[in-house]
Amino acid sequence: MPRTIIEKLWDSHIVHERPGAPTLLFIDLHLVHEVTSPQAFQGLRERGLKVRRPDLTIATADHSIPTSDRSLPIVDKIALKQLDQLETNCGEFGIRCLGVHSSQQGIVHVIGPELGLTQPGMTVVCGDSHTATHGAFGALAFGIGTSEVEQVLATQCLLQRKSKTFQVQVEGRLGAGVSAKDIILALIARIGIGGGTGSVFEYTGSTIRALGMDERMTVCNMSIEGGSRAGLVAPDDITFEYLAGRPHAPKGAAWDAAIARWKQLPTDEGAAYDRCLSIDADTLEPMITYGTNPGMGVSINAPLPEPSQVADPMARDSITKALAYMGLEGGKPLLGHPIDVVFIGSCTNSRISDLRTAAGLLKGRKVSDKVRVMVVPGSQEVKRQAIAEGLPEIFRAAGCEWREPGCSMCIAMNGDQLSPGQYSVSTSNRNFEGRQGKGGRTFLASPLTAAASAITGVVTDVRTLL
Amino acid sequence: MTPFTNFESRLIKLPLNNVDTDQIIPARFLKTTSKQGLDKQLFNDWRYDAAGNPSPEFVLNQPESQGVQVLLAGDNFGCGSSREHAPWALTQWGFRAVISTSFADIFQQNSLKNSLLPIIVPPDVHAELFAAAPGVVVKIDLPNQTLTTPGGRVVEFPVDAFSKHCLVKGVDELGYILEQAPEIAAYEAANPASIDARA
Ligand code: SF4
Numbered sequence: 217m218p219r220t221i222i223e224k225l226w227d228s229h230i231v232h233e234r235p236g237a238p239t240l241l242f243i244d245l246h247l248v249h250e251v252t253s254p255q256a257f258q259g260l261r262e263r264g265l266k267v268r269r270p271d272l273t274i275a276t277a278d279h280s281i282p283t284s285d286r287s288l289p290i291v292d293k294i295a296l297k298q299l300d301q302l303e304t305n306c307g308e309f310g311i312r313c314l315g316v317h318s319s320q321q322g323i324v325h326v327i328g329p330e331l332g333l334t335q336p337g338m339t340v341v342c343g344d345s346h347t348a349t350h351g352a353f354g355a356l357a358f359g360i361g362t363s364e365v366e367q368v369l370a371t372q373c374l375l376q377r378k379s380k381t382f383q384v385q386v387e388g389r390l391g392a393g394v395s396a397k398d399i400i401l402a403l404i405a406r407i408g409i410g411g412g413t414g415s416v417f418e419y420t421g422s423t424i425r426a427l428g429m430d431e432r433m434t435v436c437n438m439s440i441e442g443g444s445r446a447g448l449v450a451p452d453d454i455t456f457e458y459l460a461g462r463p464h465a466p467k468g469a470a471w472d473a474a475i476a477r478w479k480q481l482p483t484d485e486g487a488a489y490d491r492c493l494s495i496d497a498d499t500l501e502p503m504i505t506y507g508t509n510p511g512m513g514v515s516i517n518a519p520l521p522e523p524s525q526v527a528d529p530m531a532r533d534s535i536t537k538a539l540a541y542m543g544l545e546g547g548k549p550l551l552g553h554p555i556d557v558v559f560i561g562s563c564t565n566s567r568i569s570d571l572r573t574a575a576g577l578l579k580g581r582k583v584s585d586k587v588r589v590m591v592v593p594g595s596q597e598v599k600r601q602a603i604a605e606g607l608p609e610i611f612r613a614a615g616c617e618w619r620e621p622g623c624s625m626c627i628a629m630n631g632d633q634l635s636p637g638q639y640s641v642s643t644s645n646r647n648f649e650g651r652q653g654k655g656g657r658t659f660l661a662s663p664l665t666a667a668a669s670a671i672t673g674v675v676t677d678v679r680t681l682l
Numbered sequence: 683m684t685p686f687t688n689f690e691s692r693l694i695k696l697p698l699n700n701v702d703t704d705q706i707i708p709a710r711f712l713k714t715t716s717k718q719g720l721d722k723q724l725f726n727d728w729r730y731d732a733a734g735n736p737s738p739e740f741v742l743n744q745p746e747s748q749g750v751q752v753l754l755a756g757d758n759f760g761c762g763s764s765r766e767h768a769p770w771a772l773t774q775w776g777f778r779a780v781i782s783t784s785f786a787d788i789f790q791q792n793s794l795k796n797s798l799l800p801i802i803v804p805p806d807v808h809a810e811l812f813a814a815a816p817g818v819v820v821k822i823d824l825p826n827q828t829l830t831t832p833g834g835r836v837v838e839f840p841v842d843a844f845s846k847h848c849l850v851k852g853v854d855e856l857g858y859i860l861e862q863a864p865e866i867a868a869y870e871a872a873n874p875a876s877i878d879a880r881a
Contacts, residue, residue, distance in 0.1 A: 231862070231869045237844045240862060242869050245877065252765065254715035263856075268866075274879040280713050294713040301715050312880045333877055345764040345788060361766035361792035362693045363855070371859045373866055409700055410758035413787055443761065445787050464877050474876065509761070530756050532701045607826050617755065636732075648704040648762060650727050 217554040218484035221450050221675055222381045222416045225356040225481075229339045238375040239588040244338035245350075246368045247324045248275035248311065250302040251629070252343030256366035257305040269372045274333060275306050275313040278323045280629045283592050283619035286317060295630065309369070322595020324619045325349040325563035329433065330597050332462025336451035336478040346563050346645065348439040351448030352432035352453055354481050356416070358445040373507050380490040382415035382444065386423040388497035393679040395573070396431035397565060397643070397662035399423065400438040401503035403495060405513035412444030414490065418483065419449050423497040429458040430569040437564045438645050441510035450482035502678055504641075505660040506550055506557045507538035508649050514550075514664065516677045541649055543637070550675045551661065557640040558589040558670040559652070560663055561617075562626035565643035566594030568601045570663045575607045577667040577681065578614040584673030589616040592624040613679055616670070641669040647681065685852035686797050686806035689778065690821040694741055697812060701755055702762035704791060707771045709763070720767055730803060742775075751778045754811050759784070759800075760789025769796040774837035779822055781829070783808050794845045795855065801829055801839045810835070825850055 217229070246269075253275070260267070261460040267273060280295040282288075290296040299316055308312035314320045320327060325346055328334040340350040340357035343365040350357035362375055386399055404411075415437050424432065432449045440448025449455075456475055459465045466474040501515040512535070514520060523546055524540065526532040539546055544553075560566070560574050571593060583589045591611045593599040599621055602608060608618040625632040626644035626650065634640055636655025643666050649659035659675060668678035689763070711723040729740050736743040759782040760768060761817055769792050772780070779799040790800045799822065803811070812819070818832035824846060829837045841849075848855060 223740075232865045237858075238842070240859065240865070242866070242873070245879070251712050255717050255766075258715075259856075265860075271878045271880055274874060279709075292713070298713050298715055310880075333879060335876060341764075343764060345762065359764040359788055359816070361788060361795065363765055363766060363795040367856050367859055370856060371863075371866060372870075373859055373862075375844070375855060375859065409761055410784060410786070413758070413784060439778070440762075440788075443758070443786065464879070465880075466876060497800075509702065511700075528698060530699050533697065534756075537698070555745065629709050629713060646702075646704070646762060648702045650708055651704050654708070654710075654727055 218487040220381050220418060220483040220487045220489060221354060221448065221481050222356065222418055225337065225339065227379060228337070231328055234357050238377045240373050241339060241376045243341050243368050243372055243374060244272060245328065245333055245340045246273045247328055247340070247342035247347070248273060248365070249279055249324045249342070249344065250277050250298045251279045253305065253365055254298065254301050254361050255362050256369055257309065259366040260309070260369055265370045267311060267369045270310040272372060273311050273369070274314070275302060275311050276321055276324050276327055277316050278303055279623045281316060281622040282630050283622045283632055286620055292631065308667070322597065323563045323566065323623055325437065326567060326594035326598065329353065329429070330462070331594060332459055332465035335459065335462045335465070336455060337481055341374065342500060345440045346437050348445065348447045349433050349437040349563055351436040351439065351446055352429060354448055354451035356446055356448065359440065377471050379417040379423070379445065380418050382412055383489040383492040384417050384419050385421040385492065385494040386419065387421045387494065388423055390423060390497050390500060392682055393502055393664055394500050395662045395664060396427055396434040398500055398503045399495065400435045400499055401505065401510070401513045401660065404438065404442045405503065405676050406495070409441060409509050409511040412439065415444050417442070417444050417447035418489070419447060425451055425452065428569060429454060430567040433567065434564055437467040438510065441645055451478050459497040500557065502662060502665050504550055504665060504675065505647050506542060506544060506661045507535065508541055508647060510645065510647060510660060512538055513660070517549055517551060519549050520544060520546050551677060553675045554639065554673060555587060555641050555669055555675060556638040557634055558587055558666050559640055559642040559644060560625050560666050561590065561592030561594070562644035563594065564645045565663050566592060566598065568598050570643065571598065571602050571607050572605070574663045574667040575610040577664060577678065578616070578671070579610050581614055581671050583588050583615040583670040586673045587670055589670045590619060590625060591616050592619045596622050625652050627651065641666045641675065683797060683848070683850045685855050686799065686824055686849040688823045689751060690705045690819045692817055692819050693752050693754045693811065694750045695754045695812060695816070696741060697756055699756035700758045700761055703760055703765050703768040704762055706760070706768040707765065712765060712767055717770050720771035724771040724775045746817065749776065751776055752822070753777050753780045755782045757782055758784050758786060761786040764788045766792045766796070769798045772799050781811065794849065797849060799824065799849065803829065803837060803839060807831065807837050812862050
């Protein structure tokens with residue numbers, strides 16, 4: 217029977233199936249960070265267990281790490297304890313840790329791919345809901361809780377129930393000023409943040425095929441914002457080209473064998489999905505969110521919804537509450553709305569192509585003096601590449617801050633945060649209340665929209681600056 | 683894990699859709715390396731005012747909410763971040779079940795591993811519960827997978843057989859997986875790794 221790539225990945229990782237229990241699934245790569253792992257390591261210690269496969273496990277420090285000069289001491293004592301704990305735990309259990317001072321440190325979803333650890337055909341997990349990012353390589357990658365982190369550390373396996381398959385087909389050509397981020401924001405606006413619950417997305421179609429790996433990662437990254445634990449893209453020559461020569465990618469004969477294996481992964485002709493949806497790339501416009509969940513998004517020129525026109529009372533209350541929190545009125549577009557901060561970063565948009573895109577628009581321009589603009593590369597490797605291309609000079613000349621790698625203002629755990637009431641245009645993935653700092657208000661958008669808004673100081677349609 | 687027993691409780695109503703885990707416990711409290719002490723930060727930014735005092739209008743702070751074990755929430759409860767701190771905070775506050783029309787996948791799995799029962803009910807039952815008078819109780823019977831509404835309606839809810847077994851018997855999943863070491867070893871032998879992350 218013809219199978220989707222999702223079913224192929226599932227089938228090839230079944231350790232076994234017992235009646236009355238979920239499937240025991242083998243995990244090929246486990247990524248660990250400081251926030252969701254300490255209690256899992258503690259659990260191992262209490263039971264006297266070891267890490268079963270340190271060779272399939274890697275850790276980094278990203279969430280609570282400062283993005284200021286790394287030679288300075290970390291002032292937040294609680295964060296420091298958590299970061300120290302990660303190093304201690306990794307040392308004790310034999311796991312490689314790309315910690316605070318590592319030359320390979322970075323956001324967990326940026327470093328896996330750039331080190332060549334994330335490969336097609338793998339199962340990848342991390343105690344982090346944006347693990348779907350790694351799906352861009354044709355891997356089944358999903359976020360897990362801390363109990364599951366402990367299970368994977370101890371057994372390299374997880375008990376899983378099969379998800380439904382959900383094809384998201386994107387066809388056509390993206391217009392100028394429209395990017396991968398706009399595809400995924402448009403999808404989530406359409407299906408809502410619970411729309412993919414219980415499913416795995418496969419992104420298909422000519423538009424997806426034309427995207428580079430960084431952009432495919434942007435799309436897969438936000439699958440969870442559509443409710444789906446995983447989202448993936450079948451591997452192709454663009455995938456193989458990205459991986460070739462990466463530190464952990466196979467070499468020589470093993471490379472040829474891997475390519476032959478990976479070419480078997482794409483969905484078979486005639487395979488059926490549980491659900492399908494198509495998106496027309498030709499008509500997509502830059503997207504922006506206005507509310508307090510990523511599904512509350514509109515085309516940049518479109519008016520915001522009027523709560524009075526929403527029939528369902530609980531849905532109406534949610535929009536009313538969101539608009540009140542955001543200090544916005546329904547019925548009007550966001551265009552021209554003043555902003556205080558622009559954040560270019562996060563596992564959604566902190567890769568080299570994101571920084572190139574933003575720098576391309578900012579080159580020779582100045583950002584508004586009313587706006588603080590932070591550019592936070594996703595990893596030390598991204599930072600090195602950006603330096604090699606002269607991007608930090610462009611950002612600094614435009615009036616942006618160029619910072620050290622980490623999650624930073626995506627989650628505001630490390631001191632990079634909005635003040636109550638401030639507005640940001642952010643390239644990150646969540647606009648929940650307080651996500652970027654208590655009382656802060658987030659408009660999610662692409663790096664291009666963020667850079668354009670940084671220049672003007674108000675929410676801006678980048679197409680007016682191209 | 684302690685076995686999950688049947689119980690009855692009044693309800694705390696939170697009539698909002700898409701309550702995300704950043705609201706259940708904000709990220710700045712995740713710098714802890716412990717599982718304990720999170721009940722104080724449950725719904726922190728809705729629960730306390732700017733000065734850190736309890737906001738009297740938030741439901742958790744009302745006197746009649748004390749001792750309640752069931753949270754009645756809107757659609758798609760627990761979306762967003764995978765933090766298990768969310769069910770830890772909910773159970774430490776005293777909740778044993780959350781009722782909604784739907785739950786986010788990761789939150790649901792995390793809850794089941796912490797003896798917090800996610801109960802999915804159809805929209806009409808959901809509406810009936812929201813409309814119920816203050817102070818009335820619901821009964822929860824996990825072995826029979828039933829919820830008895832204050833009006834006396836007995837409603838079945840879905841739970842997968844394995845999770846139910848683990849909850850009712852207090853079985854710990856990791857213990858179960860560890861027993862399967864021979865099968866795991868066989869899989870590993872047949873599927874050599876393509877990476878060594880330590881190298
Ligand atoms: S950048 Fe944001 S979303 Fe990504 S891993 Fe870090 S905190 Fe999570």
